[in-house]
Amino acid sequence: MPIISTKLYIPQPRPVTVRRSRLIEGLNGGLHRKLTLVSASTGFGKTTLLSEWLAGCDRPAAWLSLDEGDNDPSRFLTYLIAAWQSIGNGIGEGALALLQSAQPPIDTVLAVVLSDVAAANSNAILVLDDYHVIEASPIHEAIALLIERMPPHVHLVIATRHDPPIPLGRLRSRDQLNELRAAELRFTYTEVADFLYQVMNLDLSPDDVALLETRTEGWIAGLQLAAISMQGHHDISGFIQSFSGSNRFVLDYLIEEVLLGQSDDVQRFLIKTSILDRLCGPLCDAVVGDRVSGTGTGQRTLEYLERANLFLVPLDNERLWYRYHHLFADLLRQTLGQHENVVSHPGGAVSSANELNLRASIWYEENGLEIEAFRYAAAAEEHMRAARLLEGGGMPLIFRGAVTPALRWLESLSKPLLQEMPSLLVLHASALLMVGQLNGAEQKLQAAEAALRETTLDDKTRDVIGHIASIRATIAVSRHQVDSIIAESRFALEYLHPDNLPVRTATTWSLGYAYQLQGDRAAARKAYIEAIAISKRIGHFIIQVMATIGLGGLQEQDNQLELAADTYRSVLELVGDTPMPASCEAHLGLARINCEWNDIAAAKPHLRQSFLLASQIENTDRYVVCELLQARLLLARGELSEAAAAIAKAGQFAIQHNYMLRMPEVAAAHAAILLRQGNVSAAAQLVRQHELPISMAKVNLAEGDAAAAIAILETFRSELETKSWESERLAVMVVQAIALHRAGDMGKAMEVLREALAMAEQGGFIRLFVEEGDAMKELLSELAKKSVTPIYTSRLLAAFEAEAGIGAAEPHARKPRPVRSLIEPLSERELLILRLIADGLSNQEIGSRLYLALSTVKGYIRNVFDKLQVKRRTEAVARARELGLL
Secondary structure (H helix, E strand, O other): OOOOHHHHOOOOOOOOOOOOHHHHHHHHHOOOOOEEEEEOOOOOOHHHHHHHHHHOOOOOEEEEEOOHHHHOHHHHHHHHHHHHHOOOOOOOHHHHHHHHHOOOOHHHHHHHHHHHHHHHOOOEEEEEEOHHHOOOHHHHHHHHHHHHHOOOOEEEEEEEOOOOOOOHHHHHHOOOEEEEEHHHHOOOHHHHHHHHHHHOOOOOOHHHHHHHHHHHOOOHHHHHHHHHHHOOOOOHHHHHHHOOOOOHHHHHHHHHHOHHHOOHHHHHHHHHHHHOOOEOHHHHHHHHOOOOOOOOHHHHHHHHHHHOOOOEEEOOOOOOOEEEOHHHHHHHHHHHHHOOOEEOOOOOOEEHHHHHHHHHHHHHHHOOOHHHHHHHHHHOOOHHHHHHHHHHHHOOHHHHOOHHHHHHHHOOOOHHHHHHOHHHHHHHHHHHHHOOOHHHHHHHHHHHHHHHOOOOOOHHHHHHHHHHHHHHHHHHHHOOOHHHHHHHHHHHHHHOOOOOHHHHHHHHHHHHHHHHHHOOHHHHHHHHHHHHHHHHHHOOHHHHHHHHHHHHHHHHHOOOHHHHHHHHHHHHHHHOOOOOHHHHHHHHHHHHHHHHOOOHHHHHHHHHHHHHHHOOOOOOOHHHHHHHHHHHHHHHOOOHHHHHHHHHHHHHHHHHOOOHHHHHHHHHHHHHHHHHOOOHHHHHHHHHHHOOHHHHHHHHHHOOOHHHHHHHHHHHHHHHHHHOOHHHHHHHHHHHHHHHHHOOOHHHHHHHHHHHHHHHHOOOOOHHHHOOOHHHHHHHHHHHHOOOOHHHHHHHHHHHHHHOOOOOOHHHOOOOOOOOOOOOOOOHHHHHHHHHHHOOOOHHHHHHHHOOOHHHHHHHHHHHHHHHOOOOHHHHHHHHHHOOOO
């Protein structure tokens, strides 16, 4: 048999290539095992990697490039012997003689070859490239036998697009198998950058490189095709943004190299299941149309696709759920679109894509996954089905985390359709409210009311009218309009159906907020606790969050700072990684509390997140509150002019947007700055205009009129004690102690201060005392001599000492957090995800941005948290900033 020498040629490394040190180390580290399997789809650089490895390896190597003709056992064995002979003279001469004289059993020929190899007694590597072309069972059996009987100084390497039918499990269990698969072969961010910069000579920004890595998922051929496609494009960033499986180079490559190489049945399976974001066996059976019980066709096909390395990505360790590589999925969906056929359906003719989406929706609903069922019903343009699923059988899906897909679908519906279904307009308003679009919500409510005028007033209609009132009560909450909240809430409770617990519970929460604004904290607490209990029972996530935030606010007002902090943290645990605008309040609460504890470093990330979330809410005064807290943090660092600027911005914003309810807080903060600057007359004018008792008392003290200050504070304190307003009462007593001291009544001053410390110690208040300056420091020093609350007093005095040096407050913070180096550095992908976390993106948004499965994103975030030694997103961002990673 004539030998084609090029089949035995070891490909030479390219002159300019990406050095893949981590993979070469893996190959070298597996030489003590019998077999290295390099198994991945086309275009993952298997051959290039092996040629680079062998070029730097000190062992002799034989190479055999296989093709379809090698399925003949005699030809295969001839070339196998020829490959051995390329590194060792005399190996296999006897075996060749056997093959030429007769057709001996394969195991006989192998025994002769292995005898010669063993006698050579030198380390050697044999590479079988493109093994996926081999289909002959006798050859697979021969390779299994070869691996079993190989001498220890010989190492076999198989490069293939899909796993060969040899006993890999047995080899794995014996630690005789070294494996490199697509997950390892994918280019990392650094390798992508090296390839694009050094090999392809492209001038790209780091962001473009990162985006291209996510688009291709490190698929080497995809990167090369993208680089080729960029030639001649002026808008490179725009091209990368749109780069997908529909790109003509990618399309041609995947069709020729992957899709057309599959059987008709597998091609149909791939194209039909391309509508799915996630795949499992039973779901695929339902979509493809094979729902015969117990057939398991879908699962078997998925297992085949995984073995064949057909761009299938597992989403769990049990190998139950998968997804397609994004570029491959793009190709399949485009192919589906090009071959759309009209199929019969009870409701009329629909496109095949719609029919497939409908099948997916039915399967998800049957399996209790209503949000996914709704998404696929919307994709199938089954409007009535989608509407029914969205309403959720009493608990609308928008209350269960489906706000974004719900909004996307609702905004796609025509006006006539919505006019026929006023309840959808109300759900649309509710969803808009959840994302902070208050004006849009009111417009939908008015449209719903117009549609309802054409309907008969029955129980269902009354319930919709009640829901409209409940939403308006919530809108009034954002504007702190007490009368409107109470009126709309009572109207809602009158009209809502008794069984409509989700909306009735939301209305109870609104009433609780109104009571809190009125100062009836006992009634507010009762309403919040009731709302939390019912929300937990029925799974009303949104109201559980809002009512828990309200309860945290009441705990703050009762000076229970530790309890309030735990409550706010529980809100963030509930919200998880979703950047829900309403969680702005929880971050604000934690920022306030950490500021009061003098832990400025811990307060900052919460305040940053508050600003970010407040910007996503229409018609909210949260920006004013954030700026005022920002000013307080700046003052803690001694940055007086910057604090004054923040207060000025808060005032301008409040006036511009007519948030007059916040002007007293702005005026109090402004007056404090003026007093620090020595401008007493301006401060006096300001506090008289806004009737601020505590600020007025401080002005009196600055004017030297301690008696006037005492009179104001005693009256105000009496009013607060009648109402049981603890936080305000504590603030009054702190200033009252100073006023009594100025008046010369040291005994009374010490008595009031002791009482204030007793109230404040459990909450851990620090800034409340430190912000009063030297006058409070003098009083505390006197109290320290009497050993009154010595530990707490010492902590306060230490904070005063820190305040004396600009920027020195943080080392004495209540919960200092020293900067430590990382035990293990973050990878490029982990750093990228950390930056997106800092930008406020949710897990879902990160997955969409980076083209990753949600489970993969969560895995990366767990790694980031572990390496930074934190438990929450805000802690991760703060820690990263400490380390200079952001």
